[in-house]
Amino acid sequence: EDEGVITALLAFMDKLAPGGAQITPNWGWNASSDPCTSKWVGITCDRDNKTVKKIVLERLNLSGTLDVGSVCKVSNLLVLSLSFNNVTGNVQPEISNCVRLTHLYLSGNRFSGDLPDSLAELPNVKRVVVSNNGFAGELPDFSGTTGLLTFLAQNNRFTGQIPGFNYRQLEDFSVANNDLSGPIPDDTGRFDASSFAGNPQLCGKQLPVTCPLKKKKHKSKLRDFLIYSGYVILGFVVVVLIALLLLKKKKQRHEDVKIDPSTKKSPESGGSSGSRNSRARSEFSITSVESGGISSSMVVLSSPVVNGLRFEDLLKAPAELIGRGKHGSLYRVKPDGGVGLVVKRIKDWKISRDEFKKRMQKIDQIKHPNVLPLVAYYSSKQEKLLVYEFQLNGSLFGLLHGSQNGQMFDWGGRLSVASSIAAALAFMHQELQADLIPHGNLKSSNILLKNNMEPCLSEYGLMARDHQDPNQTNNHTTITTFKADVYAFGVILLELLTGKPVQDDGSGLIKWVSSVVQEEWTVEVFDKALIVEGASEERMVGLLQVALKCINASPELRPTMGLLSYDDQPIGKGDTPLTVGITCKQKATEKKKETDKKI
Numbered sequence: 001e002d003e004g005v006i007t008a009l010l011a012f013m014d015k016l017a018p019g020g021a022q023i024t025p026n027w028g029w030n031a032s033s034d035p036c037t038s039k040w041v042g043i044t045c046d047r048d049n050k051t052v053k054k055i056v057l058e059r060l061n062l063s064g065t066l067d068v069g070s071v072c073k074v075s076n077l078l079v080l081s082l083s084f085n086n087v088t089g090n091v092q093p094e095i096s097n098c099v100r101l102t103h104l105y106l107s108g109n110r111f112s113g114d115l116p117d118s119l120a121e122l123p124n125v126k127r128v129v130v131s132n133n134g135f136a137g138e139l140p141d142f143s144g145t146t147g148l149l150t151f152l153a154q155n156n157r158f159t160g161q162i163p164g165f166n167y168r169q170l171e172d173f174s175v176a177n178n179d180l181s182g183p184i185p186d187d188t189g190r191f192d193a194s195s196f197a198g199n200p201q202l203c204g205k206q207l208p209v210t211c212p213l214k215k216k217k218h219k220s221k222l223r224d225f226l227i228y229s230g231y232v233i234l235g236f237v238v239v240v241l242i243a244l245l246l247l248k249k250k251k252q253r254h255e256d257v258k259i260d261p262s263t264k265k266s267p268e269s270g271g272s273s274g275s276r277n278s279r280a281r282s283e284f285s286i287t288s289v290e291s292g293g294i295s296s297s298m299v300v301l302s303s304p305v306v307n308g309l310r311f312e313d314l315l316k317a318p319a320e321l322i323g324r325g326k327h328g329s330l331y332r333v334k335p336d337g338g339v340g341l342v343v344k345r346i347k348d349w350k351i352s353r354d355e356f357k358k359r360m361q362k363i364d365q366i367k368h369p370n371v372l373p374l375v376a377y378y379s380s381k382q383e384k385l386l387v388y389e390f391q392l393n394g395s396l397f398g399l400l401h402g403s404q405n406g407q408m409f410d411w412g413g414r415l416s417v418a419s420s421i422a423a424a425l426a427f428m429h430q431e432l433q434a435d436l437i438p439h440g441n442l443k444s445s446n447i448l449l450k451n452n453m454e455p456c457l458s459e460y461g462l463m464a465r466d467h468q469d470p471n472q473t474n475n476h477t478t479i480t481t482f483k484a485d486v487y488a489f490g491v492i493l494l495e496l497l498t499g500k501p502v503q504d505d506g507s508g509l510i511k512w513v514s515s516v517v518q519e520e521w522t523v524e525v526f527d528k529a530l531i532v533e534g535a536s537e538e539r540m541v542g543l544l545q546v547a548l549k550c551i552n553a554s555p556e557l558r559p560t561m562g563l564l565s566y567d568d569q570p571i572g573k574g575d576t577p578l579t580v581g582i583t584c585k586q587k588a589t590e591k592k593k594e595t596d597k598k599i
């Protein structure tokens with residue numbers, strides 16, 4: 001550490017333990033040594049042992065004061081904990097100079113005075129614990145602080161009303177046993193009476209004391225009139241807006257999906273499709289494809305699931321629009337008596353018919369148990385149709401973010417999914433390397449769950465354009481083409497580890513993960529369900545490191561999806577192959593070679 005920081009630390013300790021009363025020589029705190037290399041008691045430094053990151057001096061009977069002016073000169077300080085001592089005095093407003101501070105623990109002391117408003121201005125603050133002290137005055141307003149996870153201020157003498165907090169984000173919150181008054185804010189959500197009890201003048205739905213109804217003030221009638229007419233106008237505008245939106249949606253739907261004439265017929269008109277009419281209301285058919293001579297252009301591949309499928313059957317069958325992604329629409333179709341299918345309809349794919357056919361044939365030749373096979377395809381000038389088998393169990397996205405919120409999806413399951421995806425991707429990359437066909441649109445909604453809940457990649461090779469990778473250049477060399485899939489795989493790993501959904505290209509999630517990792521609070525990125533389950537932190541960090549490598553901004557520095565061949569030599573030449581270091585839960589029925597996937 002530099003000399004300025006050492007001097008500041010010594011000044012801070014001088015105030016905290018006046019006269020060095022509690023300090024013993026083995027504490028190390030002296031001007032002739034370095035806090036990092038000489039390991040001063042309570043000091044934690046960064047990995048390079050250069051800068052002080054944490055000061056944790058708990059239960060040491062320290063009875064002086066907190067010299068904020070000095071301690072905030074430790075410019076990289078993230079954590080300050082003085083819990084369970086006898087520290088007196090107040091917390092000075094200069095605490096805002098500790099700009100990087102994330103954790104402040106002062107509970108169990110004899111602090112007094114108020115908590116400075118500037119505490120709420122700390123840009124990175126995550127956890128503030130000031131409980132069991134003699135703090136008084138009003139609480140700072142934390143409503144503008146976005147990252148706060150903990151605020152514990154119980155057992156003090158705080159007065160005034162409870163200010164705003166971002167309650168939805170807070171994990172722990174208590175202001176119990178103070179002298180707070182007035183109503184508990186409406187948006188406190190899941191925090192119950194225990195967070196507010198012991199404040200005799202506080203009222204709210206959580207407490208036995210409900211708040212009195214606000215007295216109507218006798219202000220001018222004109223004001224009331226203005227307010228009510230404002231509401232009326234606002235209501236009118238909202239209604240008009242909704243109507244416009246609905247109209248627009250209807251129009252779009254008409255453009256994209258023409259209702260099958262057979263489903264449109266009313267029973268009185270004597271339609272021949274009575275049985276179809278009795279199906280769900282929202283069923284449509286994909287009938288915008290030009291009729292006449294189409295069956296010849298439909299290629300049904302050698303899939304056992306659709307023996308004898310004819311294009312006419314597909315067109316006639318009721319279809320339900322189940323997705324409208326940026327690349328096309330997706331319909332669920334169930335031909336009479338046949339197996340459930342989905343049809344992806346891609347418009348304006350700039351690819352010649354021959355090229356498209358060649359591409360589909362190539363993809364069809366490469367089979368992997370974790371890749372959803374194509375059942376049939378059709379190509380016209382304006383659009384391409386791709387047919388797959390419908391998967392009843394939904395997608396990885398649904399499993400992670402659906403109603404169960406990943407609760408039932410344990411660490412072993414997540415590893416196994418990651419490993420299967422990696423193996424499938426590695427295999428496909430290897431087989432389709434010469435043809436330059438990557439997946440192109442890998443994301444958790446394109447990873448479906450088969451009947452046995454094994455994951456499988458769907459829509460392989462459909463999207464040759466518009467990769468997810470924001471760092472992708474126009475230079476579609478072998479490397480960058482396939483490295484976009486590696487990037488997308490990294491994003492999926494982050495989704496599995498954090499349990500957080502990905503929006504657009506995943507850059508939001510990546511930014512958040514990187515900022516937390518940089519602050520060395522890595523554990524906070526992991527899905528709470530995994531922590532509760534007791535998943536190994538070391539292994540989660542290991543997988544996180546793999547994810548971070550995959551999302552490297554430069555495609556060349558990302559690893560390559562790699563398989564281990566039978567003699568354990570990585571297949572594929574060039575840069576470091578990504579071998580899946582995930583030990584899967586071995587299933588007795590699986591062949592050993594298939595489960596020995598390593599990253």
Ligand SMILES: Nc1ncnc2c1ncn2[C@@H]1O[C@H](COP(=O)(O)OP(=O)(O)OP(=O)(O)O)[C@@H](O)[C@H]1O
Pocket residue numbers: 322323324325326327328329330342388389390391392394395441445446447448458459
């Ligand atoms: N074969 C299938 N069986 C069951 N559900 C599927 C199947 N294919 C896709 N889905 C699901 O249908 C929904 C819509 O899929 P769609 O491909 O239109 O959306 P998307 O993947 O978000 O968009 P895009 O692939 O165009 O970027 C997704 O939730 C997806 O998981």
